Ligand code: PSU
């Protein structure tokens with residue numbers, strides 16, 4: 576495989592990787608499609624800061640002019656935040672976008688792919704994609720789940736968004752051998768709230784304990800990913816009935832307006848932002864920052880364990 580020629584790794588990130596120093600990958604679709612400008616920039620910069628405050632090096636990932644870029648510069652992050660036409664790039668989009676020399680924002684799936692190519696083991700995001708409501712019919716199942724099935728990266732997230740069919744999402748993960756681990760919880764969180772009503776497979780209380788699980792998984796030769804579910808901080812969680820009600824309305828609007836394919840998730844997030852008067856965005860920021868913190872602590876624990 577000749578993928579290295581398509582990779583541009585930021586020197587600070589490369590230095591960290593060469594020296595077994597902790598590194599955390601961050602995605603760019605959350606910048607281009609998850610939040611509006613300028614909140615997307617505020618959020619992305621804060622994620623990087625939090626990773627640093629907790630002892631790791633951040634590597635925000637995206638495709639820039641046909642190159643897989645590991646560790647976007649601040650100017651590049653600005654471009655992802657300002658350019659509202661940036662394509663959302665999933666696995667199926669990667670080869671055409673690179674061949675054309677274009678730029679693209681990476682989802683959970685493609686950020687995992689590229690983190691793995693660069694040798695990064697830990698990745699922080701908001702929430703993974705999953706099986707959409709009606710997915711048993713529409714087959715709208717996020718490529719994130721397939722990537723978790725085949726790419727060896729630990730994804731620290733606040734579970735799956737409550738716009739998704741969480742029981743079916745968890746069944747899909749189980750079929751593919753993807754473990755869900757609750758960080759200091761036995762409940763699978765659903766993004767805006769701490770309890771989806773479903774359970775995680777295992778609970779851990781520390782990132783040292785988590786690092787051991789990752790190490791055993793590696794030593795066994797397992798090549799799949801893993802979900803580290805870290806609930807939104809208590810004080811930032813939204814009221815369950817309030818957000819469920821807005822989600823149900825947003826899902827109906829998406830259906831009425833014929834929103835399909837990769838437009839569904841950005842549409843629902845934007846609707847929730849609008850209808851909650853920004854409350855969903857405040858919660859989204861709080862959870863992704865908290866995930867950046869735990870991912871950094873996990874990267875530190877892993878690098879200690881691998882010394
Ligand atoms: N988490 C967030 N905001 C986001 C996403 C995740 O807090 O915008 C993005 C991720 O990039 C994820 C994508 O991979 O939503 C899922 O899109 P889809 O359902 O089309 O696979």
Ligand code: MN
Nearest residue numbers: 715716717836
């Ligand atoms: Mn989809």
